[in-house]
Amino acid sequence: MKRRTFLSGVAAELSNRRVLLVDDNATNRRILEQHLRGWGMHVVVATSGAQALEMIKREASFDCAVFDMQMPVMDGEQLAASWRAIPGAMVPPLILATSMGRRNSAGEKHFHAVLSKPMKPSQLYDCLISTFTGAAQRRPRSVARQIDRGTAARQPLRILLVEDNPVNQMVATRMCEKLGYRIDVVGNGLEALAAVNQIPYDTLLMDVHMPEMDGLEATRRIRQVIPAERRPWIVAMTASAMESDRQACIAAGMDDHTPKPVTMESLEAALTRAWKAKGLVVGELHHRKPRDS
Secondary structure (H helix, E strand, O other), X not given: OOOOOHHHOXXXXXXXXXXXXXXXXXXXXXXXXXXXXXXXXXXXXXXXXXXXXXXXXXXOOOOEEEEEOOOOOOOHHHHHHHHHHOOOOXXXXXXXXXXXXXXXXXXXXXXXXXXXXXXXXXXXHHHHHHHHHOOOOOHHHHHHHHOOOOHHHHOOXXXXXXXXXXXXXXXXHHHHHHOOOOOEEEOOHHHHHHHHHHOOOOEEEEEOOOOOOOHHHHHHHHHHHOOHHHOOEEEEEEOOOOHHHHHHHHHHOOOEEEEOXXXXXXXXHHHHHHHHHHHHHHHHXXXXXXXXX
């Protein structure tokens, strides 16, 4: 399974841009670094303001920088002020990530943009695009006109969506409908297990984090109880961007992975991979018309 990146991979506007990422939290750093690299950026990472200043004095110029606000000894605003105080320093656009309710208008003068935490990858993506182009340009909009409404006719799949969030259920259902699919929906792993025991689904779009039974456990159970010739192709849907999370999905028996928030492009690609995989396994068995209900 190939590693997927958020918002359909390398962005031309961000490709090869040098970004300085400064955050004392190891988990936040790994997640942000993975997204930034996935968008084609060259990432230099610092774990503190002091380390960042050393890099600034030593490294070649940066195209932009992303600072966490809440860091010990030297916070994000102090780091920005220190950078600007360096004689002859070329300061690129600076982006600050700060907890809601702790924004300081006086300190924000140092920054091109201030994003509230928890910061969604889509917010950072839009902010970076705006920084380099002068206007927001979200990738999902650019591919919306390319939706292939005949996908289901060419690649008929019986699909079960396993998702506990009602809003996510609605969004994913509408996306599938735009591709020509009519899908079934359940709210947790227990319901998914019951459904696949009754209906021979080709593909499961499986959320990972759910109540009652999560997607990992549901996948393990399905692999245990469903015969190989009837096993559905299981696509993990998760907002977790860390490699360890992807490996956990693989270890549980999931076949593919698509990051949240799911885009039309990533969904269509995942369903195409599912169709090809099922075709290799079961041949003509799945060449049938899409469901009418």
